[in-house]
Amino acid sequence: MSGLLACKYALEKGYRPIVFEADRAIGGIWAHTIESTRLQTPREGYSFSDFPWPPDATDEFPDHNQVMDYFEAYARRFDLKRHIKFNKRVLDIDYVGVSEDKILSWDLWSGTGEALNPSGWWQIRVQDTNLGSIEIYEVGFVILCVGHFSGVPNVPDFPVKEGPEMFGGDVIHAMDYSNMDDVSAARFVKGKRVTVVGFQKSALDIAAECARANGVEKPCTMICRTPSWFVPNYKAMGVSVKKFYLSRFSELFVHKPGEGTMLSLLATKWMFSKVMESHLRWKFPLKKYDMVPDQSFSEAASACRTPMLPNNFYNMVEEGSIVLKRSKGFKFCEKGVIVDGDEAPIEADLVIFATGYKGDQKLRDIFKSTTFQKALMGTSTAVTPLYRECIHPRIPQLAIIGFLESPSSLFPAEMRCKWLSHLLGGGFKLPSVKSMEAEVAKWERYIRRYSGEGCRWSCVGTLHIWFNDKLCKDMGWSHNRKKGFLSDWLSPYGPADYAEPSTV
Numbered sequence: 001m002s003g004l005l006a007c008k009y010a011l012e013k014g015y016r017p018i019v020f021e022a023d024r025a026i027g028g029i030w031a032h033t034i035e036s037t038r039l040q041t042p043r044e045g046y047s048f049s050d051f052p053w054p055p056d057a058t059d060e061f062p063d064h065n066q067v068m069d070y071f072e073a074y075a076r077r078f079d080l081k082r083h084i085k086f087n088k089r090v091l092d093i094d095y096v097g098v099s100e101d102k103i104l105s106w107d108l109w110s111g112t113g114e115a116l117n118p119s120g121w122w123q124i125r126v127q128d129t130n131l132g133s134i135e136i137y138e139v140g141f142v143i144l145c146v147g148h149f150s151g152v153p154n155v156p157d158f159p160v161k162e163g164p165e166m167f168g169g170d171v172i173h174a175m176d177y178s179n180m181d182d183v184s185a186a187r188f189v190k191g192k193r194v195t196v197v198g199f200q201k202s203a204l205d206i207a208a209e210c211a212r213a214n215g216v217e218k219p220c221t222m223i224c225r226t227p228s229w230f231v232p233n234y235k236a237m238g239v240s241v242k243k244f245y246l247s248r249f250s251e252l253f254v255h256k257p258g259e260g261t262m263l264s265l266l267a268t269k270w271m272f273s274k275v276m277e278s279h280l281r282w283k284f285p286l287k288k289y290d291m292v293p294d295q296s297f298s299e300a301a302s303a304c305r306t307p308m309l310p311n312n313f314y315n316m317v318e319e320g321s322i323v324l325k326r327s328k329g330f331k332f333c334e335k336g337v338i339v340d341g342d343e344a345p346i347e348a349d350l351v352i353f354a355t356g357y358k359g360d361q362k363l364r365d366i367f368k369s370t371t372f373q374k375a376l377m378g379t380s381t382a383v384t385p386l387y388r389e390c391i392h393p394r395i396p397q398l399a400i401i402g403f404l405e406s407p408s409s410l411f412p413a414e415m416r417c418k419w420l421s422h423l424l425g426g427g428f429k430l431p432s433v434k435s436m437e438a439e440v441a442k443w444e445r446y447i448r449r450y451s452g453e454g455c456r457w458s459c460v461g462t463l464h465i466w467f468n469d470k471l472c473k474d475m476g477w478s479h480n481r482k483k484g485f486l487s488d489w490l491s492p493y494g495p496a497d498y499a500e501p502s503t504v
């Protein structure tokens with residue numbers, strides 16, 4: 001998705017992009033999902049600004065095949081595939097022409113405050129995944145779209161004699177399960193006692209699939225380190241949640257980076273948070289299963305940690321086909337896993353780590369320069385420190401798309417691509433490196449404060465419009481995208497509002 005967008009917007013500015021894709025087809029994560037995967041955000045949020053979903057896609061939450069069809073149609077509409085080199089894996093990239101010391105002394109990004117600097121360029125080492133042969137390309141600008149939630153699985157470490165090597169059954173990661181075709185995946189879990197580790201979206205979906213396959217005879221156990229708030233269907237008491245978080249008016253109630261303490265007192269989104277928490281506690285047996293999160297709903301939403309619950313999830317818990325086990329830690333033994341504080345194991349034939357991905361590590365490892373690798377780690381080890389969530393102030397002639405979380409990640413990715421294409425087209429100059437770093441630091445502090453210390457990524461879920469206003473200002477666009485004062489303040493904002501430079 002990010003690569004298609006980057007390609008489309010680079011073409012629009014007259015560039016001749018080369019897209020290297022390690023896979024044999026487009027789609028990224030959508031080309032390798034489990035059977036039940038659907039969009040977990042309403043489709044109108046997960047849509048290209050100038051290419052709506054086809055009229056026959058009427059599901060509010062299209063399934064993965066429909067998402068793939070939509071991406072294919074987009075690639076066809078803008079003739080993108082002829083720019084993609086499939087089965088080509090980028091091994092590493094190296095900035096040459098200017099010494100690292102010189103780069104670090106620059107007051108302006110890339111030395112000029114513009115996208116390009118004639119003295120420097122990137123060398124890209126690309127491997128053909130079929131032939132193994134390696135080619136070197138030289139380009140003036142790189143856009144990394146390697147994906148935050150794919151490629152490098154996060155597999156927990158264990159002390160000696162407590163890890164998977166002690167277990168008599170199979171251990172896989174959710175990524176391996178997603179890479180199986182639907183028939184093989186169903187056959188793989190059928191009749192097995194499965195334990196799923198994790199309690200976010202992959203874990204919930206996989207557990208629901210296993211429970212449907214094996215019922216109460218062979219229940220699926222979930223090991224949950226941190227219970228999480230969730231959204232049942234983007235509706236609360238029958239009202240679409242987007243009304244609460246996607247309008248300019250609703251963002252008034254969200255404290256923003258750089259705003260004073262007085263405004264933080266006025267920002268009463270905790271009220272909405274409490275309403276959601278009460279609603280979810282009333283509707284689902286969270287207390288009964290010790291699954292009431294410690295975090296507030298608003299903190300979870302600010303961290304993009306509110307997955308959509310699979311249909312009938314708590315019914316499966318109630319009937320016993322899913323067993324919830326809350327525990328901070330566990331170890332393996334011959335028969336299964338033993339959670340902290342228990343002596344008897346949870347017996348299992350298969351353990352699935354739905355423990356997320358190490359996208360940040362994948363991103364860093366693509367740089368040959370350790371200086372750039374370290375720069376991407378930022379002041380904390382978590383959030384990728386990017387100005388406008390797109391470029392690193394100290395890494396020249398390079399942008400990163402797709403490392404910004406949101407309930408609908410396509411929308412911010414497309415907005416960054418629009419912004420980037422303006423920068424590439426010479427539409428505006430960037431401020432000094434120091435001011436960009438100060439802005440990035442401000443955002444990091446904000447994330448720590450509102451998304452929780454443990455937040456591992458940058459999430460713009462509750463501040464879409466505020467962010468987009470900044471991008472519009474940079475691009476010289478009007479930030480009021482709707483016709484009429486009331487509409488601008490009260491209607492939900494979405495991708496289509498930004499299709500053209502000016503809509504009013």
Ligand SMILES: Cc1cc2nc3c(=O)[nH]c(=O)nc-3n(C[C@H](O)[C@H](O)[C@H](O)COP(=O)(O)OP(=O)(O)OC[C@H]3O[C@@H](n4cnc5c(N)ncnc54)[C@H](O)[C@@H]3O)c2cc1C
Pocket residue numbers: 001002003020021022023026027028029030033037038039040041046088089090091145146147148149150151366401402406407408409410
């Ligand atoms: C199962 C799942 C479901 C999701 N559902 C939603 C959802 O409902 N709503 C939502 O907003 N977000 C969702 N997400 C988040 C999701 O990551 C984004 O929506 C989005 O599709 C990511 O697109 P991307 O192009 O940035 O990354 P990816 O889809 O990960 O694509 C990255 C691409 O880069 C290629 N690549 C990686 N490294 C290299 C390399 N070194 N050389 C060449 N090519 C390389 C990969 O092969 C891949 O094609 C989901 C994520 C997962 C894992």
Ligand SMILES: NC(=O)c1ccc[n+]([C@@H]2O[C@H](COP(=O)([O-])OP(=O)(O)OC[C@H]3O[C@@H](n4cnc5c(N)ncnc54)[C@H](OP(=O)(O)O)[C@@H]3O)[C@@H](O)[C@H]2O)c1
Pocket residue numbers: 037038039040149154156157174197198199200201202203205223224225226307354355356357
């Ligand atoms: N549309 C869809 O249907 C769909 C499907 C799947 C995924 N997604 C998206 O893909 C992204 C990745 O989701 P994900 O669920 O794969 O990963 P994730 O959000 O990173 O969640 C990882 C889970 O594993 C747990 N975990 C990590 N390490 C652990 C350990 N050592 N011991 C115990 N538990 C551990 C985490 O617990 P803690 O919270 O305690 O860290 C968390 O519950 C998200 O954006 C998600 O929304 C979407």
